[in-house]
Amino acid sequence: MGLFWDCLYGLKVKFTNHYFQWKIIYFGVWQEAAGALWNLSFDDRNREAIAAAGGVEALVALAHSCSNASPGLQERAAGALWGLSVSEANSIAIGREGGVAPLIALARSEAEDVHETAAGALWNLAFNPGNALRIVEEGGVPALVHLCSSSVSKMARFMAALALAYMFDGRMDEFALVGTSSESTSKSVSLDGARRMALKHIEAFVLTFSSPHAFSAAAAPTASAALTQVTESARIQEAGHLRCSGAEIGRFVAMLRNPSSILKACAAFALLQFTIPGGRHALHHVSLLQNAGAPRILRAASAAATAPIEAKIFARIVLRNLEHHQIELSI
Numbered sequence: 001m002g003l004f005w006d007c008l009y010g011l012k013v014k015f016t017n018h019y020f021q022w023k024i025i026y027f028g029v030w031q032e033a034a035g036a037l038w039n040l041s042f043d044d045r046n047r048e049a050i051a052a053a054g055g056v057e058a059l060v061a062l063a064h065s066c067s068n069a070s071p072g073l074q075e076r077a078a079g080a081l082w083g084l085s086v087s088e089a090n091s092i093a094i095g096r097e098g099g100v101a102p103l104i105a106l107a108r109s110e111a112e113d114v115h116e117t118a119a120g121a122l123w124n125l126a127f128n129p130g131n132a133l134r135i136v137e138e139g140g141v142p143a144l145v146h147l148c149s150s151s152v153s154k155m156a157r158f159m160a161a162l163a164l165a166y167m168f169d170g171r172m173d174e175f176a177l178v179g180t181s182s183e184s185t186s187k188s189v190s191l192d193g194a195r196r197m198a199l200k201h202i203e204a205f206v207l208t209f210s211s212p213h214a215f216s217a218a219a220a221p222t223a224s225a226a227l228t229q230v231t232e233s234a235r236i237q238e239a240g241h242l243r244c245s246g247a248e249i250g251r252f253v254a255m256l257r258n259p260s261s262i263l264k265a266c267a268a269f270a271l272l273q274f275t276i277p278g279g280r281h282a283l284h285h286v287s288l289l290q291n292a293g294a295p296r297i298l299r300a301a302s303a304a305a306t307a308p309i310e311a312k313i314f315a316r317i318v319l320r321n322l323e324h325h326q327i328e329l330s331i
Contacts, residue, residue: 030062030066030069030073030077031070031072031073031076034059034062034073034076034077034079034080035076035079035080037050037055037059037080037083038076038079038080038082038083040083041080041083041084041086042083044087047083047084047086047087047090048087050084051084051087051089051090051093055080055084056084056090056093056094056097056099057097059077059080059081059084059099060081060094060097060098060099060102062077063077063078063081063099063102063103063106064098064101064102066106067102067105067106071109071111071113071114074106074109074111074114075111075113075114075116075117076117077106078103078106078114078117078118078120078121079117079120079121081094081099081103081121082117082120082121082124085121085124085125086124088127088128088247091124091125091127091128091131092128092130092131094121094125094131095125095128095130095131095134099121099125100122100125100131100134100135100138100140101138103118103121103122103125104118104122104135104138104139104140104143106118107119107122107140107143107144107146107147107160108143108146112151112152112153112156113153115147115151115152115153115156116153116155116156116159118147118156119144119147119151119155119156119157119159119160119163120159122135122140122144122159122160122163123159123160123162123163123166125163126163126164126166126167127166127247127248127251129171129172129174132166132167132171132172133172135163135167136167136172136190136191136194141164141167141194141197141198142197144160144163144164144198145160145164145197145198145201147160148160148161148164148201148202148204148205149201149204149205154236154238155236155238155239157205158205158236158239158270158273161201161202161205161206161266162266162270164198164199164201164202165198165202165255165263165266165267165270166251167198168194168195168198168199168260168263169251169254169255169258169260169263170258172191173191199260199262199263202262202263202266203262203265205266206262206265206266206269206310207310209233209234209269210309210310211230211233214226214229214230214233215230215309215310215313216309217229218230218313218316219309219312219313227313227316227317227320230313230317231272231276231317234269234272234273234314234317235273235276236273239273239274239279240273240276240278240279240280240281240282241279241280241281242273242274242281243280243281243284244274244281244285244288245288246288246291246292249271249274249285249288249289249292249294250288250292252267252270252271253267253271253289253292253293253294253297255267256268256297256298256300256301256311256315257297257301261306261307261308261311262308264301264307264308264311265307265308265310265311265314267311268298268301268310268311268314268315268318269310269314271285271289271294271298271314271315271318272314272317272318272321275289275318275321275322275325276321277321277324277325277328282321282325283325283329286321286322286325286326289318289322290322294318294322295319295322298315298318298319298322299315299319301315302315302316302319
């Protein structure tokens, strides 16, 4: 992989008489190198090898340098970091190396493909409470809120909403309170405002998949056709390619019991996407949900008197998906 590092670490090379010509050539080489690393990062062993060879540092440096580069380079730089950040150790390393700020900058790109890879990377990073706090401190909440509400890409909006949900499900709070008492008060006030903004836009995102008429029909005890209609309307096709770990699925299951009704609805919506029959990793997610004891929690969520109708209906659909997969496996 030495060639990749040579390409990526050539960021400061200048050619006196032909600087702009060579800059274009280098951007093309960096784009190919980042794209190759992104593809390699889908494999667990490759992720470890890339990180061990200095890939985190190189890709963070590339992300810093490409704010004015082509959308292709931006997409691949963020995509490679997204791929590496599947590993928790790499995710923490990306945060420590300063990878949060350039990913937030890329999330503000005008290109839909860049939205998706930047949102995906920030979603992975936000799973770690320390990274979640870094995202807040670097001004990431407004960037994610903008993606969540305005991106043309449903996937970018979805992953931005999930990143915000991770950030404000309560696990970041202990990190936010580190420091002197005056600093802690300031951080707490700042986080309260960010939390309100995040929850408002998570709710608005989930409601875009809600139809009062369809949900009212789906709430009936025997409403198979209505549930199917809601499922098809809510389905984000590309989300079927996302693969979650046991810890991530467990995080969404825990959110079903969160005091926030908005986070409950968001968690149920996410689990619906991850378990829809036909999804590439649906069976994997179903197995993780069964191991986490999720059916009992989903039943409670679907019947909770105080839960919003979106959380109830989406939870019912997840239970239906689980039953479908169990029947399929038994045949």
